[in-house]
Amino acid sequence: MIRIRLYASLAAAAFALSTAPAMAQDDDLMGDLDPASIGADEVDEAVLEGDEEGISVTVTADAWQDLGIAIASFATNRDEPTPANAQGTRALGLELARVVYSDLRFNGLFRPVGPDALPRPTYNEITDPAWPTWRGRSAEMLVHGYVRNNPDGRLTVGCYLYDVALESELVREGWVVNPSEWRRAAHKCSDLVYSRLSGEDPFFDSRIAYIAETGPKDNRIKRLAIMDSDGANHRFITNGQSTALTPRYSPDYSKIAYLSYVDGNPRIYVYDIGTGRQTLVTQSANPTFAPRWSPDGRWILYSMAVAGNTDIYRVSAAGGGTPQRLTFSPSIEVGGSYSPDGSQIVFESDQSGAQQCYIMNADGTNQRRISFFGGRCASPEWSPRGDQIAFTHIVGDFHIAVMNTQGRNMRTLTNGWQDEGPTWAPNGRIIQFFRTERNTGEASIWQVDLTGENERRLRTPVGASDPAWGPVLP
Amino acid sequence: MNRLIIAVTLSSALALGACSKEPPADLPPVPQDVTPAPTPAPTPTPTPMGPQPGSQAHFSSAMAGADTIYFDTDKYNIDSEDAAALRRQAEYLLQFSGARATVEGHADERGTRDYNLALGERRANAAKNYLVSLGVPESRLRTVSYGEERPVALGSNEQAWARNRRAVTVMIER
Numbered sequence: 001m002i003r004i005r006l007y008a009s010l011a012a013a014a015f016a017l018s019t020a021p022a023m024a025q026d027d028d029l030m031g032d033l034d035p036a037s038i039g040a041d042e043v044d045e046a047v048l049e050g051d052e053e054g055i056s057v058t059v060t061a062d063a064w065q066d067l068g069i070a071i072a073s074f075a076t077n078r079d080e081p082t083p084a085n086a087q088g089t090r091a092l093g094l095e096l097a098r099v100v101y102s103d104l105r106f107n108g109l110f111r112p113v114g115p116d117a118l119p120r121p122t123y124n125e126i127t128d129p130a131w132p133t134w135r136g137r138s139a140e141m142l143v144h145g146y147v148r149n150n151p152d153g154r155l156t157v158g159c160y161l162y163d164v165a166l167e168s169e170l171v172r173e174g175w176v177v178n179p180s181e182w183r184r185a186a187h188k189c190s191d192l193v194y195s196r197l198s199g200e201d202p203f204f205d206s207r208i209a210y211i212a213e214t215g216p217k218d219n220r221i222k223r224l225a226i227m228d229s230d231g232a233n234h235r236f237i238t239n240g241q242s243t244a245l246t247p248r249y250s251p252d253y254s255k256i257a258y259l260s261y262v263d264g265n266p267r268i269y270v271y272d273i274g275t276g277r278q279t280l281v282t283q284s285a286n287p288t289f290a291p292r293w294s295p296d297g298r299w300i301l302y303s304m305a306v307a308g309n310t311d312i313y314r315v316s317a318a319g320g321g322t323p324q325r326l327t328f329s330p331s332i333e334v335g336g337s338y339s340p341d342g343s344q345i346v347f348e349s350d351q352s353g354a355q356q357c358y359i360m361n362a363d364g365t366n367q368r369r370i371s372f373f374g375g376r377c378a379s380p381e382w383s384p385r386g387d388q389i390a391f392t393h394i395v396g397d398f399h400i401a402v403m404n405t406q407g408r409n410m411r412t413l414t415n416g417w418q419d420e421g422p423t424w425a426p427n428g429r430i431i432q433f434f435r436t437e438r439n440t441g442e443a444s445i446w447q448v449d450l451t452g453e454n455e456r457r458l459r460t461p462v463g464a465s466d467p468a469w470g471p472v473l474p
Numbered sequence: 475m476n477r478l479i480i481a482v483t484l485s486s487a488l489a490l491g492a493c494s495k496e497p498p499a500d501l502p503p504v505p506q507d508v509t510p511a512p513t514p515a516p517t518p519t520p521t522p523m524g525p526q527p528g529s530q531a532h533f534s535s536a537m538a539g540a541d542t543i544y545f546d547t548d549k550y551n552i553d554s555e556d557a558a559a560l561r562r563q564a565e566y567l568l569q570f571s572g573a574r575a576t577v578e579g580h581a582d583e584r585g586t587r588d589y590n591l592a593l594g595e596r597r598a599n600a601a602k603n604y605l606v607s608l609g610v611p612e613s614r615l616r617t618v619s620y621g622e623e624r625p626v627a628l629g630s631n632e633q634a635w636a637r638n639r640r641a642v643t644v645m646i647e648r
Contacts, residue, residue: 217628243623246587259591265618266591287595287619290588303588305619308550308599310592332592348589354548355589378586392586420586438630441583466587 001184001473006158006174009127010077010146064197066111070139070164071101073115074157075123080149084179089155092182093147094120096157099186100143100193103204103230107430107447108454109194113139126160134164141170143193147182154178159189161196171196183232184473191472201427204229205473208423208432209247209256210445212236213463217441222465224258224271229425229469231459237271246290249470250297250317257281257291257300268302270317282315282323290335293317294362295342301326303334312336312347314362326364337382337389338362339405346370346380346389346405357391357407370407379421384471385428388450392420392433400433400448413452423469432458434465528573530645536566537643543601545639547582550596552604560601563643564608574646577602579619582635587621594619601641616646 074093085092094115101114119133126144134142142162147155158174173192175185184205191202212225224237224244237256238244245266247258256271268281268288281288281302292301299314304323310332315323327333331351338345346359352369357377360367371377375395382389386405393401393412400414400422418436425431425447432447435457443465445458458464525532534541540563543556552560567573579598581590598617606612627634 218625220623222623245623266621287591289591303592305592305595305599308596308603308617310595332589332596334588334592350548350589355586378589394586398586418584436583439628441625441628441630 001181001188002176003188004156004174004176006160006172007127008169008172010124010158064110064199067141067197068111068113068139069104069141069143069193070113070118070134070137071097071104071115071143072118073097073120074145074147075121075126076147076149077123078149082149082155082179083153084155084182089147089149092155093145096145096147096182096186096189097143099183099230099232100145100159100190103187103190104194106230106456108449108456110141110197113137126158129162129164129167131164131167134162139164141193141197143189145189147185150176155182155185157182157185157189159185159192161193183228183230187229200429202472203425203427203430206426207249207253207470207473208445209249209258209468209470210434210460210464211244211247211466212460213443213465214240220441224256224260225464226256227460234461246466246468248291248293248468250293251295251471252297253470253473255317257293257302259289259291268300270300270319279319282313284323292336292338294338295340299342299362301336301338301345303336310334312345312364324364326360327367333358335379337380339382340384340386344382346382348378348380355394357389359405370405371403372407373403373410381422381424383424383428384426388428390422390424390431392422400431402431402450411452413448413450414446414455416446419446421466423467425469426472432467432469434467436465528570528645529647533566533573533575533643533645537562541644542640542642544636545597545641547584547635547639548593550593550600552600556601557604560604561608564605564610567605567610567614568608574614574616576644576646577605577615577617578624578642578644579617580624580638580640580642581622582638583622583625583630584635585622590621591619594621597639597641601643605643 074096076089079088079090097115104112126146144160146158160172161170177185187205190204195202206229209226212223215221221240222243223240227234242262245259266287268291269278271278288302288304290303300317311327312333313323333349336345336347355376355378357371357380358369378392380389380391388402390402393399398418398420399412400419401412403410416435417438422431422433436443443463445464445467448455540559577598579594581593602615625638627637
């Protein structure tokens with residue numbers, strides 16, 4: 001995926017295209033393809049004039065949740081065939097807007113209205129909205145977009161956010177994507193809108209690894225599976241012949257560390273998504289479990305039981321290095337989650353007699369207990385923002401809770417019978433976890449925001465547990 | 475009158491059972507006599523001789539339930555009941571010196587996944603170490619933890635959890 005600059009006016013862009021016949025094919029994206037701007041948030045200077053007032057709009061935290069946002073069908077310059085949609089780019093434009101609408105709606109963000117309830121703008125209206133139409137629909141914000149089929153088969157998707165009352169553009173961005181990645185362009189548009197209006201970091205364009213569960217409780221089949229953050233592009237990685245548990249994406253999404261019983265023992269394997277091959281995390285006859293990546297991807301934490309005693313170790317993710325033991329107690333030390341800067345690890349230990357949460361330096365020094373509220377503290381996960389730790393709070397039932405890194409300001413976010421295994425959205429604003437039903441043992445993945453008010457079940461094809469949310473894709 | 479006596483006997487047995495382990499004290503007695511063998515193996519083999527010594531079927535029927543020991547919540551200590559069962563297992567393993575066994579450690583569903591794997595390791599090793607202390611060569615025993623992944627009792631109540639917190643000895647068949 002390539003991020004591009006967009007023209008303020010599609011009419012002008014079309015003009016520029018038609019008057020530049022001498023351009024080589026790779027340059028047909030013209031001014032809107034600028035490799036130097038990849039990863040930068042640059043705006044075409046030529047179109048900034050008369051635009052400044054839109055840039056300065058900031059919406060405060062409480063206000064933005066109530067914003068009405070109209071998300072109209074994305075337009076296309078020419079309805080052409082594309083592998084991304086059997087009906088062509090015009091139909092794809094509708095699907096793109098539907099994905100943006102679903103992203104915002106499912107996450108309880110704003111008050112979105114989707115393309116199926118709105119008029120379809122023309123291609124030229126994408127950069128020149130029909131303001132009277134949108135004012136009459138109580139939409140405070142307007143999302144427009146377009147999709148163009150390029151001669152090389154890739155797609156250019158543009159996304160524009162407008163303030164309807166001010167009749168001004170707030171932000172715009174475009175991406176060139178392979179047809180198979182068209183949904184990512186929609187998620188990037190959702191992220192653009194969400195970040196611009198909330199001031200938070202993006203999170204939609206990300207993936208989740210989890211365990212898909214089928215079959216009865218006494219013969220459950222557990223398979224490694226992956227999906228996009230909205231549940232699309234679902235894929236099974238293992239076939240279910242051996243139990244798979246607790247996956248974790250590497251920070252660059254190239255690998256998944258997970259537990260498998262494929263040789264009859266619980267062992268962590270590192271699965272390479274590109275090659276489909278997997279290797280043992282460490283060449284040891286001892287059982288290994290609870291894999292975790294360091295934020296820079298250079299280390300893998302794992303827990304290993306030696307003669308029944310479980311401690312936490314780390315090993316170079318590149319393979320071949322000598323594992324370093326980080327904990328030495330005869331009690332159970334297990335799990336672990338790095339602080340975003342990689343300097344500290346929060347983990348659980350039952351050295352006090354029951355599971356509690358502890359912090360140590362990344363080299364194992366300076367271990368200290370942080371959880372002193374009632375109940376037990378299990379499966380702690382450090383927020384990508386650094387300020388919070390999510391964990392499973394065991395107080396009879398299992399709840400998802402958060403605390404600060406001193407173990408204070410504990411807040412309970414969920415109230416299920418058995419909610420466990422928190423994993424953070426890449427922006428640290430949402431937590432996914434899995435919920436097990438009493439008696440049936442049916443498991444499903446849920447998410448909750450930090451207020452605890454917006455709790456939702458994810459749509460998965462079968463039962464689901466052990467979610468692990470990866471970072472935002474580049 | 476008879477009925478009353480039976481009731482009293484039962485309830486005192488319950489009380490004894492409940493006291494024989496660490497807290498929580500309101501647990502039901504270890505349901506050793508009602509627990510089925512972990513693998514339904516009594517199907518007769520084609521040979522008229524019955525199960526071969528050292529086979530899982532032979533071991534399971536010889537143990538009559540003593541192939542499994544039970545634990546309290548988060549515990550892995552061997553109590554007197556467990557010790558009696560492990561002595562029977564050890565006698566078997568010493569009698570049939572070619573037999574090799576896996577000790578499987580299990581946890582109930584009322585724990586977090588990673589911790590339950592660690593807990594299963596503790597339980598399997600506690601049982602294995604006891605067998606070794608009775609003279610069974612360590613080389614003939616291996617352990618595996620299944621955490622909470624392989625329950626035998628499927629309810630979500632104290633009775634079911636008590637049956638699932640267990641270590642099961644299973645013959646390795648060649």
